[in-house]
Amino acid sequence: MKTIIIATKNKGKVKEMEAAFDGLPIIVRALSEFGELPSAVESGQTFAENARIKAAFYARLTGMACLADDSGLEVDVLDKQPGIYSARFAGTHASDAENNNKLLNEMKKTGSSSSPARYKCVLAFFDVNGEILQSEGTCEGIIKIQPRGDNGFGYDPYFYVCGGQKSMAEISLAEKNVISHRGKAVKKMKKLLAEYLS
Ligand SMILES: O=P(O)(O)OP(=O)(O)OP(=O)(O)OC[C@H]1O[C@@H](n2cnc3c(O)ncnc32)[C@H](O)[C@@H]1O
Numbered sequence: 192m193k194t195i196i197i198a199t200k201n202k203g204k205v206k207e208m209e210a211a212f213d214g215l216p217i218i219v220r221a222l223s224e225f226g227e228l229p230s231a232v233e234s235g236q237t238f239a240e241n242a243r244i245k246a247a248f249y250a251r252l253t254g255m256a257c258l259a260d261d262s263g264l265e266v267d268v269l270d271k272q273p274g275i276y277s278a279r280f281a282g283t284h285a286s287d288a289e290n291n292n293k294l295l296n297e298m299k300k301t302g303s304s305s306s307p308a309r310y311k312c313v314l315a316f317f318d319v320n321g322e323i324l325q326s327e328g329t330c331e332g333i334i335k336i337q338p339r340g341d342n343g344f345g346y347d348p349y350f351y352v353c354g355g356q357k358s359m360a361e362i363s364l365a366e367k368n369v370i371s372h373r374g375k376a377v378k379k380m381k382k383l384l385a386e387y388l389s
């Protein structure tokens with residue numbers, strides 16, 4: 192059995208990924224088990240760069256194989272913002288509520304009450320021997336300025352799927368994992384890890 196750390200400080204991501212590798216010869220551990228660790232500096236220009244930076248950073252800190260996620264929201268009427276800055280849209284340590292307020296204000300400035308948008312996710316696995324595996328996923332949707340639902344995290348109450356019928360915060364965790372950017376990236380990563388560990 193190989194131990195892999197889900198190397199994220201985002202509890203929402205942990206919840207979505209903790210059962211993802213069931214069936215593989217893997218023991219999944221959370222970064223929070225290692226106490227208060229410093230945060231990786233997300234200095235990359237792409238989701239992929241930042242995912243690799245985080246995976247390598249936490250693998251070095253813990254001495255164990257790490258799987259990191261870098262993800263975000265691209266809104267077409269906002270010229271694909273907030274993108275890689277999704278977690279810090281309203282400032283360095285912004286909360287989900289502050290980022291959502293900023294999203295609403297920026298949408299209002301454009302005069303649009305909705306816009307095509309997508310979530311993107313890149314997963315990077317970094318083993319202590321230097322092996323890197325990477326996968327990605329995209330989920331198309333619509334940003335609407337009326338929030339709905341309490342599930343999920345981040346921008347989910349404003350991100351509508353199912354042809355605009357339901358927000359990502361109105362569907363269950365299991366349903367989100369089937370259609371989400373992260374769910375798709377996880378499915379691909381599971382295949383890569385199965386091959387790598389065979
Ligand atoms: O870097 P780590 O520690 O993994 O945690 P983080 O929250 O800072 O993660 P990112 O740097 O990858 O920023 C991603 C942001 O994009 C948004 N986001 C990503 N996936 C999302 C999802 O499934 N639902 C809602 N918002 C999401 C949300 O605001 C996240 O904070």
Ligand SMILES: [Mg+2]
Nearest residue numbers: 200233261278
């Ligand atoms: Mg981050």
